[in-house]
Amino acid sequence: MKFVLLFFVAIAVPHFGYSAPTEDFSDEVKVVPILKYEHVPGDEGNFNVEVETGNGIALSRSYSADDGAVVQAGQYSYTAPDGTPVVVKFVANEHGFQPQSDHLPVAPAFPHPIPQFVLDQIAFAAQEDAARALALSGDSDEV
DSSP states (O other), rough: OHHHHHHHHHHHSSOOOOOOSSSSOOOGGGOOEEEEEEEEOGGGGGGEEEETTTOEEEEEEEEEETTTTTEEEEEEEETTSOOOOOOOOEEEEEEEEEEEOOOOOOOSSSSSSOOOHHHHHHHHHHHHHHHHHHTTTSSOOOO
């Protein structure tokens, strides 16, 4: 009986299938030629790589494992959709990935000015903490 009930519940549940897009995207496919690919292996797993593509993307990267620390350094470049050339230099080591570029966002200088309402809230919270400590010590009837 349980099987029959389960069977009918499974049939009654609507089935939402996936259908592939019917549009033809074959005209949008662009083959980008690789103009340059050089991979130069070194000792102990070290290597250098240089790649350039037909659409203006370039990458150069070196990899080394010296004194147990893995270090990768290099740069990549491309042309942004607005036509601006973008170059990003990077180092990746025990301190993480460290990119450098004029096109990367920059955080505001710290310490930045703290708005007065924030300072007021901090002072108010300090007053509340002091009053609570005083009340808990038994020296006051206020809470």
